Amino acid sequence: MCREDIYGLFAGRLRNLLREAIPDPEALQEVRLRAERPLLVLYDGEEYGVSGEGRLIRSAREGCRVTADELREALEYLCGYSLYAFDEELKQGFLTVPGGHRVGVSGKIVMENGRVQCVRHISCLNIRLSHQICGCADAALPYLISDGEVCHTLIVSPPRCGKTTLLRDLIRQISDGTACLAGRTVGVVDERAELAGAYLGIPQNDLGMRTDVLEGCPKAAGMMMLLRSMSPQVIAVDEIGSEEDGYALENVFRCGCRLIATVHGTSLEDIHRKPLLHRLAEGNLFERYIILGGDPPGRIREICDSDGACLFAGQRKESVPCG
Numbered sequence: 001m002c003r004e005d006i007y008g009l010f011a012g013r014l015r016n017l018l019r020e021a022i023p024d025p026e027a028l029q030e031v032r033l034r035a036e037r038p039l040l041v042l043y044d045g046e047e048y049g050v051s052g053e054g055r056l057i058r059s060a061r062e063g064c065r066v067t068a069d070e071l072r073e074a075l076e077y078l079c080g081y082s083l084y085a086f087d088e089e090l091k092q093g094f095l096t097v098p099g100g101h102r103v104g105v106s107g108k109i110v111m112e113n114g115r116v117q118c119v120r121h122i123s124c125l126n127i128r129l130s131h132q133i134c135g136c137a138d139a140a141l142p143y144l145i146s147d148g149e150v151c152h153t154l155i156v157s158p159p160r161c162g163k164t165t166l167l168r169d170l171i172r173q174i175s176d177g178t179a180c181l182a183g184r185t186v187g188v189v190d191e192r193a194e195l196a197g198a199y200l201g202i203p204q205n206d207l208g209m210r211t212d213v214l215e216g217c218p219k220a221a222g223m224m225m226l227l228r229s230m231s232p233q234v235i236a237v238d239e240i241g242s243e244e245d246g247y248a249l250e251n252v253f254r255c256g257c258r259l260i261a262t263v264h265g266t267s268l269e270d271i272h273r274k275p276l277l278h279r280l281a282e283g284n285l286f287e288r289y290i291i292l293g294g295d296p297p298g299r300i301r302e303i304c305d306s307d308g309a310c311l312f313a314g315q316r317k318e319s320v321p322c323g
Helices: 003-007 012-021 068-078 083-091 163-176 219-229 243-254 268-272 275-282
Strands: 028-034 040-043 046-050 094-097 101-112 115-128 153-157 186-190 211-215 234-237 258-264 288-292 300-305 310-313
Touching: 003 012, 012 046, 012 068, 028 068, 068 101, 068 115, 083 094, 083 115, 153 163, 153 268, 163 186, 163 211, 163 234, 163 258, 163 288, 186 219, 211 219, 219 234, 219 243, 243 258, 243 275, 268 275, 268 288
Parallel strands: 153 258, 153 288, 186 211, 186 234, 234 258
Antiparallel strands: 028 040, 028 115, 040 046, 094 101, 101 115, 288 300, 300 310
């Protein structure tokens, strides 16, 4: 990501402040704009305010404030001054902009017949910057291959520890193929448009040449659609959790398709405390567990097999034989 890719998301004073304040665009993770409150950024895993002179400061309260007009202008600018074109995305609480960056919105929700009709009086924007790190799955992938096949894998991670980034690179490598694995047809259910980062239907992130993406589709329905229509060899989904997800996962397992999924958690013990995942784990449906956590984000704490035996401990650089 180059500096101008970041600056191009903003307009006016905010663009100038961020241009001065951000020394390394690759370390910028989030920018939060709240009406009449300080401008905050998540930079290299730490929260900072931005001073009126364009400096990162530890005291967020002393940072420059974002006016209501600036927030409104920022949203219109991000939408290319065509808010109506993003109406359906905004109903879900976010929109995706060029580069695959995701903009979360909050404000007054207008409901009709139990469904969100629109979001008005938007008071906060959270711009989450997409960082594709090609090669970040190099250490993990060999442990996820057994007898020439991809193992059913669950990535377990606390928020902001790199699970989506790792999943994205696993999809790319499995789709394109590696020295250890011939390329596979991969189906991705990208419910929140974070994996492909599609903008107007065109993926902004590289998910590989054999990957088909269902964007904006609920995970459970999407998995069934892929199985029926796209003949995937591997299905990938981000952040499973509902009972509907569980039934769909069991169908994927029964159909002979391989599965890679992520879930919020901190350990295998944490997984067993969640009823849905406990049922899947007790049935030994997942053959590999990748546990993320610690510093820096994306650090692999361990990789375990279905019985919980540790296959890999800590982030190592040396290569391992293919399974």
